[in-house]
Amino acid sequence: MARPNEEVEALLQEYADLVAITGGDAFKARAYEKAARAIGGFPTDVSKLDVKGLRDIPNVGKSIAEKVVEFLRTGQVSDVEEVRASVPAGVRELLTIPTLGPKKAMTLYEELRVSSVDELLDAIHDKRLRDLKGFGERTEENVLHGIALMQKAGGRILLNSAMDVAEQVVAELSRVKGCEGCAYAGSLRRMRETIGDVDVLVAAERSAAFMEAFSGLPYTAEVIAHGEKKTSIRTTKGLQVDLRVLPPDSWGAGLLYFTGSKAHNIRVREMAIRHGYKLSEYGLFHAKSGKKAVSGTEEDIYAKLGLPWIPPTLREDRGEIAAALKGELPELIEEGDIRGDLHTHTDLTDGVSGLEDMVAAAADRGYAYFAITDHAPNLYMQRMTDQKILAQREKVRALDGKHRRMHVLHGTELNIGPEGDLDWPDDFLAGFDLCVASVHSHFNQSREELTRRLVRACENPYVSIIGHPTTRQIGKRPGIDADFDEVFAACARTGTALEVNSHPERLDLGDEEILRAKRYGVKFAVNTDAHSVVHLPYMRFGVGTAQRGWLTKDEVINTWPLQKLRRFLRPGGR
DNA sequence: GAAGGCACCTTCTCGAATATTATTATTCG
Known part of the structure; x- marks a missing residue:
C-alpha cells in the first residue's frame, strides 16, 4: 500500500530494533537503521531494482540488498522472521514509549515477561518494577507519562499516511465503470494534523461494483461493514476507511x-x-x-x-x-503560490540526498529559489565544521541558476543553545544568505528560560526564521512550554519569520498557534525541512496547515519574489 | 552490517541529561 521503499524502510527499522533488543552488535543495528533511512529517502522505487541496483544505494551492501530482494519476492525475510519468533511484537512496541529503550524493554520482558503496553501498566500498578535493577520510582513516573502521551494520540495516524491510502483508493475507484465522481472527504480534506479514519465518496447511479472493488483491494485486511450505501474496511495497517456511494445529483x-x-x-x-x-x-x-x-x-x-x-x-x-x-474570508495561500523552500538538508549532515540531487528535484517542482540549510556545529552529532560549510557554499554558488534558472541560496539551520546562544559569531553568520534557528534539546527548561532563549534567537539580526518553533512531535512529544505570546511579539518586533514546518510528524507551528501568531502581525515561512528529495512534496501539508491558520500568501515570505525576500532576509532589512 | 583502504581488517556520530547507586547504564538528539 505504501511505497515499496517505505515498507522496506519499516522492515529494516524493525530488524534494527530487534537486534538492539536482543543485545546484538550495536553497530549492526545502526547499519540497518542507516540503510532503512537511505532506502526510505531514495527516489527510485526499490521494487524495480536488483541486488546490484540496490547496492548502489548508499549504506546498502550485499547482505541488506539480498534481504530486500528476498522481501520483495516472498513478502518476508527469514532472518527477520527468526528474531520475530523469539521476541513478541509487544516488546518492540515498548520502544515507542519515550524514555524506554531497548535495554529496559528487554529487562522487562526477561524478568517480568512483560510483552505489551497493557502488561507494563499492570506491572507498574502491582509495583513489580521496583524490584528490577536499574528501575526506580522516577522510571515508573516517566513511563506512565509516556504512555499517557501515546494514548492521547488515540489511534489517529499522521496526515501523509492517511493521504497515501486515500489517494490510492480514489485512484482505484475512479477506474470503476459508472464512476461520475470520486474524492476523499472528512478530516483529511480539512487537512487536520492527524486522521482517525478516511472517508471516500463516489458519485454513481449504482453502488454494487464500487463496494465489490473496495472490499477486494489488496490492502483490505477486514471488511467491517458491507451495505448498499456504505462499506467500511480496515487496511492491513489498521486504518479504517469508509466508502459511501451517492447518487450523482447528491x-x-x-x-x-x-x-x-x-x-x-x-x-x-x-x-x-x-x-x-x-x-x-x-x-x-x-x-x-x-x-x-x-x-x-x-x-x-x-x-x-x-x-x-x-x-x-x-x-x-x-x-x-x-x-x-461579511465577505471577509481570507484569500488563502495555495501550494502554487510557493516560490521556494527555505529549510532543507543534504547528506553533508543528516540528510540522505546529495546537494545536486536536492537542487535538481527542487527545480523540477518549479521553484524560483531554494535554500540549502544544513545543521551547524553545535549539533555535535552532525560534525559540521567551518571548512565543510564553506566548501558547500562554493558548490551552492556553482549550482545557482544551473537548473531551470532556479536561484540557490546558501543557509544553515542554527541550534538555539540553552542560553539562546547560536553556533557561529555574527561575522560568520553574515556570510549566509539566510539563517534558520531552531531548538533541538533542553526541552525541559523553565518557561522563563525557554521564552528568553527563543526571544534571544529572534533578536540576532542574522536569524530570519525560527524553525519548528514548538519542537513538538505529533504523538511523541509535546511542544516546549514557552510563553509563545512573548515569542510572537518578539518575532513581530525583530522581523523574524515563524516556520510552518511541513513534515507530517511536526506541522509546527500548528493551526492554532498560527492563528494566535497572526494577530501580532508576524510573517511566516512554510518549509519542508526535507532530509531527502522524497520529502520535498510534504509542502502540501505545510500549506494545508497554513490554510487552517487562515494565512494569505502575503503573510508567507516564501511566496514573495526573490528580491522582496532578499530584502526581508537582510539584517535590519525588515 | 557497510565502507574504505587493502585483499582482511578497522572504524563506524559525540556529548549531555537523567536515573541510578556500580564512580555506571541508558536514552536522546
Missing part, C-alpha cells in the same frame, strides 16, 4: 456533509433552517414542500444560504461563517 450535499467538521455542519444547518430549508447529506430541501432546492455542488448549497464557497481547511467553526457573510 454529490455536493454529500461532500459538504462528509467533509465536516461537525461543528461547521451544525452552523450551516442552522442557517438553512433560518432560510426556510432543511439540509441533509442528500441535498438542500424546502422545509414546507419537502422539494429539493439544490444538491449538485457545494457552491450551489452555500450560495442558496447567501454564502460563498468556504474552503474545507476553514470549516472548523472558528468564525468562517461570520467572515463569509
Whole structure:
C-alpha cells in the first residue's frame, strides 16, 4: 500500500530494533537503521531494482540488498522472521514509549515477561518494577507519562499516511465503470494534523461494483461493514476507511456533509433552517414542500444560504461563517503560490540526498529559489565544521541558476543553545544568505528560560526564521512550554519569520498557534525541512496547515519574489 | 552490517541529561 521503499524502510527499522533488543552488535543495528533511512529517502522505487541496483544505494551492501530482494519476492525475510519468533511484537512496541529503550524493554520482558503496553501498566500498578535493577520510582513516573502521551494520540495516524491510502483508493475507484465522481472527504480534506479514519465518496447511479472493488483491494485486511450505501474496511495497517456511494445529483450535499467538521455542519444547518430549508447529506430541501432546492455542488448549497464557497481547511467553526457573510474570508495561500523552500538538508549532515540531487528535484517542482540549510556545529552529532560549510557554499554558488534558472541560496539551520546562544559569531553568520534557528534539546527548561532563549534567537539580526518553533512531535512529544505570546511579539518586533514546518510528524507551528501568531502581525515561512528529495512534496501539508491558520500568501515570505525576500532576509532589512 | 583502504581488517556520530547507586547504564538528539 505504501511505497515499496517505505515498507522496506519499516522492515529494516524493525530488524534494527530487534537486534538492539536482543543485545546484538550495536553497530549492526545502526547499519540497518542507516540503510532503512537511505532506502526510505531514495527516489527510485526499490521494487524495480536488483541486488546490484540496490547496492548502489548508499549504506546498502550485499547482505541488506539480498534481504530486500528476498522481501520483495516472498513478502518476508527469514532472518527477520527468526528474531520475530523469539521476541513478541509487544516488546518492540515498548520502544515507542519515550524514555524506554531497548535495554529496559528487554529487562522487562526477561524478568517480568512483560510483552505489551497493557502488561507494563499492570506491572507498574502491582509495583513489580521496583524490584528490577536499574528501575526506580522516577522510571515508573516517566513511563506512565509516556504512555499517557501515546494514548492521547488515540489511534489517529499522521496526515501523509492517511493521504497515501486515500489517494490510492480514489485512484482505484475512479477506474470503476459508472464512476461520475470520486474524492476523499472528512478530516483529511480539512487537512487536520492527524486522521482517525478516511472517508471516500463516489458519485454513481449504482453502488454494487464500487463496494465489490473496495472490499477486494489488496490492502483490505477486514471488511467491517458491507451495505448498499456504505462499506467500511480496515487496511492491513489498521486504518479504517469508509466508502459511501451517492447518487450523482447528491454529490455536493454529500461532500459538504462528509467533509465536516461537525461543528461547521451544525452552523450551516442552522442557517438553512433560518432560510426556510432543511439540509441533509442528500441535498438542500424546502422545509414546507419537502422539494429539493439544490444538491449538485457545494457552491450551489452555500450560495442558496447567501454564502460563498468556504474552503474545507476553514470549516472548523472558528468564525468562517461570520467572515463569509461579511465577505471577509481570507484569500488563502495555495501550494502554487510557493516560490521556494527555505529549510532543507543534504547528506553533508543528516540528510540522505546529495546537494545536486536536492537542487535538481527542487527545480523540477518549479521553484524560483531554494535554500540549502544544513545543521551547524553545535549539533555535535552532525560534525559540521567551518571548512565543510564553506566548501558547500562554493558548490551552492556553482549550482545557482544551473537548473531551470532556479536561484540557490546558501543557509544553515542554527541550534538555539540553552542560553539562546547560536553556533557561529555574527561575522560568520553574515556570510549566509539566510539563517534558520531552531531548538533541538533542553526541552525541559523553565518557561522563563525557554521564552528568553527563543526571544534571544529572534533578536540576532542574522536569524530570519525560527524553525519548528514548538519542537513538538505529533504523538511523541509535546511542544516546549514557552510563553509563545512573548515569542510572537518578539518575532513581530525583530522581523523574524515563524516556520510552518511541513513534515507530517511536526506541522509546527500548528493551526492554532498560527492563528494566535497572526494577530501580532508576524510573517511566516512554510518549509519542508526535507532530509531527502522524497520529502520535498510534504509542502502540501505545510500549506494545508497554513490554510487552517487562515494565512494569505502575503503573510508567507516564501511566496514573495526573490528580491522582496532578499530584502526581508537582510539584517535590519525588515 | 557497510565502507574504505587493502585483499582482511578497522572504524563506524559525540556529548549531555537523567536515573541510578556500580564512580555506571541508558536514552536522546
